[in-house]
Amino acid sequence: MxxxxxxxxxxxxxxxxxxxxxxxxxxxxxxxxxxxxxxxxxxxxVAADWVKLTLRHPDINYDWEILAGRIKEAFAAPVEWFSNNKVAVFKVQTSAEQLEPFIAEQAPEVLVLSAGRSIExxxxxxxxxxxxxxxxxxxxxxxxxxxxxxxxxxxxxxxxxxxxxxxxxxxxxxxxxxxxxxxxxxxxxxxxxxxxxxxxxxxxxxxxxxxxxxxxxxxxxxxxxxxxxxxxxxxxxxxxxxxxxxxxxxxxxxxxxxxxxxxxxxxxxxxxxxxxxxxxxxxxxxxxxxxxxxxxxxxx
Amino acid sequence: MKTVDLQKQSVRELNQALHDQVAECTEREWVVTDPKGAHNIACGLDQNLTVDIQGHAGYYCAGMNKKAHITVHGNVGQGVAENMMSGVVRIKGDASQAAGATAHGGLLVIEGNAGARCGISMKGVDIVVKGNVGHMSCFMGQAGNLVVCGDAGDALGDSLYEVHIYVKGSVKSLGADCVEKEMRPEHISELSELLNRAGVEEDPAAFKRYGSARQLYNFKVDNASAY
CATH class of the missing domain: 3.60.20.10 (Aminohydrolase, N-terminal nucleophile (Ntn) domain)
Incomplete structure (x- = not known):
């Protein structure tokens, strides 16, 4: 049930x-x-050329700023983010196809809960x-x-x-x-x-x-x-x-x-x-x- | 008249107060307000009471009813009046699946539509639905009457025993061993009486009758290879 x-x-x-x-x-x-x-x-x-990801890390104190910095550098694109408990919402001017493999490589312990323009x-x-x-x-x-x-x-x-x-x-x-x-x-x-x-x-x-x-x-x-x-x-x-x-x-x-x-x-x-x-x-x-x-x- | 507000008292307290009327009946008329979809409202009654439920009720409303007249001014969830023995249960709105399941007696009137499996395994209850019924209605129905003023869904009367089914509208499909039967004068008379008791104005001659072909009653050696 x-x-x-x-x-x-x-x-x-x-x-x-x-x-x-x-x-x-x-x-x-x-x-x-x-x-x-x-x-x-x-x-x-977010705008059509941006993507919004909901990410989760098992550690509530995980430093999302570091990940945001790496994304900003690698994609040379603006990044906005905020965290909520163990979850963070990242908005990046790129596509999910580009961003998800990068996160999987840079932060394998981070789970992507959702991707899109609107969903969290x-x-x-x-x-x-x-x-x-x-x-x-x-x-x-x-x-x-x-x-x-x-x-x-x-x-x-x-x-x-x-x-x-x-x-x-x-x-x-x-x-x-x-x-x-x-x-x-x-x-x-x-x-x-x-x-x-x-x-x-x-x-x-x-x-x-x-x-x-x-x-x-x-x-x-x-x-x-x-x-x-x-x-x-x-x-x-x-x-x-x-x-x-x-x-x-x-x-x-x-x-x-x-x-x-x-x-x-x-x-x-x-x-x-x-x-x-x-x-x-x-x-x-x-x-x-x-x-x-x-x-x-x-x-x- | 006694009024019970279900936002101030629990369903358990309401049902206990209704059950207490068996030993000594102090109040015949009950009104239940603000049910907010609670389950098991007015279950297991065994006294000649009237209970008016003012709003939508949840699962198993008026289950196992004996003697009482229960009216729901709204919709009900699954299993309304399941295993009713006697009395009258009237739903002003729609009923979810398995309305009147296994009920042995009494009258269940649904003024809106009933969902799937209405009257499943019914054993003597009379059910009158002003709207439509869902699929597999009257599955393994044993005794009683099912009257549908609207349409019936798929597999009506599957594995039917001896329920009389009357449908005014279309039947999407008949279940195994359920067939259309001739509407004889005694059936017109039976249906008139049912509609009259339910307070539903319909022309009995506009209905078709369905019943059991009685081919699944006994084991047939010719079918042995199917098992």
Whole structure:
């Protein structure tokens, strides 16, 4: 069992409150996932010729300034960065393809949690309330956010095994359920050049989407293929640079509820996670249909 | 009338107060406010009470109900009225999956849509859904009636025993051993009575009836190679 939650703002005036609106949603899903929690927040977008990476080092006192200096020197490009607990967000005027191998070489112990123009992924082992506090989630701003509270079933309780999993630039996925063909699929995807950090089944779903998108699929097409190729139970919430998507498997054992008002679209494993949202009493609330893709996107 | 605010009292306290009405009934009318999707509201009742839940409820609402009349003014999560024995449960909004699962008796009315597996393994309950039902509804249904005024999803009535299924709209597909059957006068009469009890205005003649082909009841030696 796990809990998943998502909040996509239609009303830009609420962007400064995104973290504050989302924090109680994440905490409400503690019963479904007390092992670890994480979220992917979208906002504070960099220009098209810049890249934003979320990096993590196991040592909270790691000196990010040194890494920033090396990047600045090697790329002869401006670098902006800030740290938040064990995580740092780096913004560099270059591409992810150039920057990620450089970081892997210069600081092999640094893990790249996300790459893109907008996405930041933050996740840790522990109770959702503690993780929200660790990263000061209530103070965060942005356009949309998806989160996960994990009750681990098929792989270890580690930061690496926590959700969300990034699936390529500005794309990430959270998963409630379990996949039964992930080992075979992981091998096939590895042959296609997709890298995996863990034994986690959800990371395979993320890697699968990355692979389909590299094949030229739109997000919708990639998810249509996922319905055929992924065997098991799943409710997915997927974040993209300008939108978010929800999809359940055809059997639809794993719960999901959606709510929509003029101001936002919200998704959660259980309605309890939506009760603190403004205007929820009069929101349209419904259960997403099995094997049906729901997508909300804002204009670029 | 007694009002219980679930933001001030716990579900456990509410349910205990409702269960206490079995030994000595001091209050017949109950109102539950601010449920905020809590699970297990008004479960295991065994007294002729009316309970009005004002808002959305979570999982297993009104489970195992006996005698009580429970109305939810909102949506409910999975397993509403599961294993109900008697009484009436009415949902003004939508119900998630497995509504009325294994229920033995009473009446479950869902005024919105029901999700997947509505009436799974039902054993005598009457279920009336004003909207649609999801896939695998009435799976292994043994006894009772399922009335769907909207459409039914895939594999309706799979491995069905003796539930009478009435659907007004389309059926995406029938499950194994479920077939369309003739609507005879006694079925029109049975359906009229069900719609009447549920307070739903529909023309019984507009419905089709589905039931068991009774081909999966017993082991057939011809099928031995399939095992």
């Amino acid at each position: 796990c809990g998943i939650v998502g909040l996509y703002l239609k009303n830009k005036a609420l962007e400064s409150e995104l973290g504050a609106l989302f924090t109680p949603m994440l905490i409400a899903m503690t019963d479904r996932g007390p092992d670890s929690a994480g979220f992917a927040i979208y906002g504070d977008e 992924i933050l996740k840790e082992v522990g109770l959702p309330a503690d993780i929200a506090k660790t990263f000061n989630l209530p103070g965060m701003q942005g356009s949309h956010i998806i989160g996960h509270t994990r009750m681990a079933t098929e792989s270890a309780v580690t930061m690496e095994g926590s959700h969300p999993f990034s699936t390529g630039e500005d794309l990430c996925l959270v998963h409630n359920g379990s996949l039964s063909n992930h080992n075979r699929l992981r091998l096939e995807l590895q042959r296609e050049g997709i890298r995996f950090e863990t034994e986690n089944d959800s990371e395979v779903a993320a890697g699968y989407l990355t692979w389909r998108l590299k094949q030229g699929d739109t997000l919708g097409e990639a998810l249509e293929h996922a319905l055929k190729d992924l065997d098991g139970f799943f409710t997915f919430a997927i974040g993209t640079r300008n939108g978010f998507a929800v999809m359940r498997d055809p059997i639809a054992c794993k719960p999901a509820v959606l709510a929509e008002t003029d101001d936002y679209v919200a998704m959660a494993s259980e309605y309890q996670a939506l009760t603190t949202l403004p205007g929820i009493e009069n929101a349209k609330v419904w259960e997403p249909e099995p094997a049906t893709l729901y997508v909300w996107e804002r204009d670029q």
